[in-house]
Amino acid sequence: MPTLKIPTPLRPYAGGQASIDVTGGRVADALADLTARHPDLSRHIFNDAGELRPFVNLFVNDEDVRYLDGVDTPVAETDLLRIIPSIAGGTGRVDHSALRTNQAFIIILNILAFVLAQPALALAVTLVMLAGAVFRTPGFGFVYRLLLKPLGLVKPDVIEDNPEPHRFAQGFGAVVMAGGTIALYAGLGSLGWGLVWLVTALAALNLFAGFCVGCAVYYWLHRLNVPGFAKEPPTGSFPGMRPK
Amino acid sequence: MTIQIDPPAAAAIRAHLEAAYPEEGAGFLLGEVDGDDVRRVRDVLPIANARENGARRTRYLITPHDTVRADYEAEARGLEILGVFHSHPDVPNEPSAFDREWALPWYSYTITRVDGGKAVSMRSWRLTDDRERFIEEELISEN
Numbered sequence: 001m002p003t004l005k006i007p008t009p010l011r012p013y014a015g016g017q018a019s020i021d022v023t024g025g026r027v028a029d030a031l032a033d034l035t036a037r038h039p040d041l042s043r044h045i046f047n048d049a050g051e052l053r054p055f056v057n058l059f060v061n062d063e064d065v066r067y068l069d070g071v072d073t074p075v076a077e078t079d080l081l082r083i084i085p086s087i088a089g090g091t092g093r094v095d096h097s098a099l100r101t102n103q104a105f106i107i108i109l110n111i112l113a114f115v116l117a118q119p120a121l122a123l124a125v126t127l128v129m130l131a132g133a134v135f136r137t138p139g140f141g142f143v144y145r146l147l148l149k150p151l152g153l154v155k156p157d158v159i160e161d162n163p164e165p166h167r168f169a170q171g172f173g174a175v176v177m178a179g180g181t182i183a184l185y186a187g188l189g190s191l192g193w194g195l196v197w198l199v200t201a202l203a204a205l206n207l208f209a210g211f212c213v214g215c216a217v218y219y220w221l222h223r224l225n226v227p228g229f230a231k232e233p234p235t236g237s238f239p240g241m242r243p244k
Numbered sequence: 245m246t247i248q249i250d251p252p253a254a255a256a257i258r259a260h261l262e263a264a265y266p267e268e269g270a271g272f273l274l275g276e277v278d279g280d281d282v283r284r285v286r287d288v289l290p291i292a293n294a295r296e297n298g299a300r301r302t303r304y305l306i307t308p309h310d311t312v313r314a315d316y317e318a319e320a321r322g323l324e325i326l327g328v329f330h331s332h333p334d335v336p337n338e339p340s341a342f343d344r345e346w347a348l349p350w351y352s353y354t355i356t357r358v359d360g361g362k363a364v365s366m367r368s369w370r371l372t373d374d375r376e377r378f379i380e381e382e383l384i385s386e387n
Contacts, residue, residue, distance in 0.1 A: 086307050088304060089342060
């Protein structure tokens with residue numbers, strides 16, 4: 001029978017055993033046999049939808065089954081099947097004060113750019129937003145970090161939220177701003193200012209109403225299983241709305 | 245539930261996490277289980293955060309390769325892996341929903357708050373059997 005090796009933290013749920021002989025022709029069958037015999041193990045290996053938990057890695061004779069046939073990988077009688085956890089965690093928190101500072105600067109500078117008819121100012125906003133997208137931080141967040149927060153002018157507002165949708169939203173905004181700026185320099189005034197105002201309006205919706213359109217788009221793409229859009233909206237929050 | 249961290253081990257945890265700031269740092273807690281649910285951390289094994297550049301400010305990742313290596317290392321030192329330590333830079337050191345989603349049972353999860361590059365507080369937690377929540381354990385560490 002193939003042998004399945006259990007990692008230390010899961011052993012208390014497998015009668016304290018370090019390895020167990022299992023039946024089954026595929027990895028999935030071996031896991032089914034294991035969890036049938038030790039039902040308490042099941043919730044630590046599978047989530048409520050019956051999928052493998054993210055930290056569970058399965059190796060057949062030192063080969064990660066991800067690079068074989070996944071849970072359909074065959075296991076022979078003499079094979080050694082191992083569950084090896086990867087370990088992850090983190091704050092998963094976002095300082096919304098940094099986001100709001102960013103939005104406020106985008107709004108003010110864009111309005112100034114329009115009022116003063118200065119495409120260069122729109123260009124500057126575009127560059128800061130693009131830099132923020134590249135460095136994965138709110139573009140004007142540095143004003144908050146280096147000035148407003150240390151001086152106590154703006155208090156941190158750290159809440160449990162995913163940073164990824166906000167990065168996507170800023171990247172999306174940066175691309176629209178870039179389009180607007182190019183249009184302005186190409187002499188297409190109404191198109192250019194139209195795009196600048198679109199970004200300004202979306203930033204204002206976020207700043208004053210707490211609704212992030214880019215984040216909502218991110219979560220829709222997540223629902224459609226688009227690769228790279230892995231995060232679910234925080235529990236109990238409407239996709240795109242600022243979590244409570 | 246108690247976790248006692250030897251002062252040199254606690255110092256090593258703080259040093260690793262302060263050096264990782266503003267990114268998150270992590271590593272393994274090595275030690276002994278001492279009778280009734282008392283854990284004693286004798287040594288630590290700092291691990292390089294395997295998350296991609298940019299994500300390391302809010303996330304840490306220890307690969308299966310590092311887990312296996314830590315297993316061997318613990319065995320060589322005659323200790324066992326008691327859990328994992330990591331940092332929350334500039335935010336409270338309570339476990340997040342993401343921490344819980346990824347947590348293994350039985351392990352101690354010691355979280356250090358690092359403010360502006362300085363480790364300011366350390367707390368430790370264990371996941372409940374039903375995975376519904378973390379319970380804080382008593383942390384003892386004399387400086």
